[in-house]
Amino acid sequence: MNENIRIQNNKVGNMLAKGIRVLTVPPLLVSSMLIILAVSLDSFCDSAAQMVLAIVLLGFLPILAYPIQKLLPTKGEVREEQRNIAFVLTFTGYLTAFILAVAGNCGRELRYIIISYFISMICLLFWNKVLHVRASGHACSVTGTLYFLSYFLGRQAVLPCICIAIAVVWASLRLKRHTIQEIFWGAAVCLPCILLSVFIL
Numbered sequence: 497m498n499e500n501i502r503i504q505n506n507k508v509g510n511m512l513a514k515g516i517r518v519l520t521v522p523p524l525l526v527s528s529m530l531i532i533l534a535v536s537l538d539s540f541c542d543s544a545a546q547m548v549l550a551i552v553l554l555g556f557l558p559i560l561a562y563p564i565q566k567l568l569p570t571k572g573e574v575r576e577e578q579r580n581i582a583f584v585l586t587f588t589g590y591l592t593a594f595i596l597a598v599a600g601n602c603g604r605e606l607r608y609i610i611i612s613y614f615i616s617m618i619c620l621l622f623w624n625k626v627l628h629v630r631a632s633g634h635a636c637s638v639t640g641t642l643y644f645l646s647y648f649l650g651r652q653a654v655l656p657c658i659c660i661a662i663a664v665v666w667a668s669l670r671l672k673r674h675t676i677q678e679i680f681w682g683a684a685v686c687l688p689c690i691l692l693s694v695f696i697l
Contacts, residue, residue: 513667520664522586522637526613527555529641533605533648540648541603550593550606554613557589558582583621590614598696609644611693616640619685632674635682638664643690 519525533540534547541547561582594614597607616636623631642657668674674682 509670513670516663516667517634517671517673520634520638520660520667521559522634522641523555523557523559525637525641527551529645530554530606530609532645536649537605539603539605541606542601546602546606549596550610553589553593553596554610558586561585586617590617605648608693611696612640612644612690613637615693615696616686616689619689620682623681623685629681630675630678631685632668632678632682634664634668635674635679636686639683639686640690643687 530547530551541550564581564585590610590613593610596602597610602610620631620633620636623629638661642661645653646657665676665679668679669676
């Protein structure tokens with residue numbers, strides 16, 4: 497009886513962890529953040545067109561990796577293929593958003609976010625491919641998103657953001673998607689990039 501309860505609880509825990517991971521995938525989390533800030537801040541972006549373009553480049557384009565991977569012939573590990581496709585799409589979207597934000601007439605708050613995400617992506621690439629130190633892209637994106645929500649919305653957003661961060665760490669560790677070191681480095685890469693982006697604004 498106790499063994500059955502333990503197995504059932506384990507299944508429920510894994511389902512909950514998977515749900516948290518799905519709801520906090522970077523493209524979805526970034527898109528949700530942009531919508532929340534656009535609704536909450538009057539000066540967040542200059543036009544609806546800017547907002548839609550930002551969501552497409554930072555959210556919709558990277559998330560296409562999942563359906564695209566399913567359409568392609570499977571040559572290796574599915575998750576590794578998803579990561580590779582996601583990286584190409586994310587780089588394309590973030591680079592395009594960065595160029596438009598720097599060269600165009602983009603709202604300062606939105607430009608701050610776009611520049612920060614672009615620099616974070618470059619730093620993650622350097623960290624993982626050059627230094628060969630695995631840093632979680634998921635943790636990096638979650639850290640940036642929760643920082644910006646707390647920064648722009650103030651104290652009312654801090655507690656919910658802390659709860660989300662704890663849930664993401666728990667889910668990642670439970671499902672063994674990342675180690676605590678990978679989560680730490682992902683978050684550690686993000687914060688200096690946010691500070692660095694201030695000098696480019």
